[in-house]
Amino acid sequence: MGIAFMLGILMDVHNANLLGEHALAYTLLSYGAITIHRRVLWMALPVQMFVVAPLLVGAHLVPFVIRLMTGAAFPGWSYLINGFVEALLWPVASFLLLMPQRRAADPDDTRPI
Numbered sequence: 785m786g787i788a789f790m791l792g793i794l795m796d797v798h799n800a801n802l803l804g805e806h807a808l809a810y811t812l813l814s815y816g817a818i819t820i821h822r823r824v825l826w827m828a829l830p831v832q833m834f835v836v837a838p839l840l841v842g843a844h845l846v847p848f849v850i851r852l853m854t855g856a857a858f859p860g861w862s863y864l865i866n867g868f869v870e871a872l873l874w875p876v877a878s879f880l881l882l883m884p885q886r887r888a889a890d891p892d893d894t895r896p897i
Contacts (some may be wrong), residue, residue, distance in 0.1 A: 790815035790826060799807030801891070809846035815837055829875040836874050 792807030799806075824832050844867040849875045852858065 785809050785814045785818070802850060805847045805850040808850070809843045812846060813843040816826040816842070829878060833871050833874045833877065837868065837871035840874075843867065 789807045789809040792805075792810035793803070795801070795806040796803050796808075820835065820839075824835055827835060841864060844864055848859065849861055
């Protein structure tokens with residue numbers, strides 16, 4: 785969570801946003817991901833999308849609410865659609881991230897895995 789916080793601070797500095805809004809969002813996202821990471825892998829990919837979607841939408845909702853509370857202009861509801869698009873892309877990301885762990889169809893002695 786410390787790395788997520790530091791990356792959030794760097795994003796705030798890079799984008800010239802209110803200092804800490806992305807840090808809070810990334811920290812909450814990493815806490816939620818750490819909480820459910822073992823259970824998610826046992827679920828089917830379509831179910832994983834619905835489990836991960838609240839985390840991803842929440843990560844966009846935190847800066848959205850913080851900006852509204854500080855008096856910024858309303859960015860529109862399309863700002864929150866990014867979280868849903870990320871949830872729809874979850875099966876692709878999951879497949880790509882788990883690809884190195886899959887066994888080869890034709891194993892031989894020269895490959896380490």
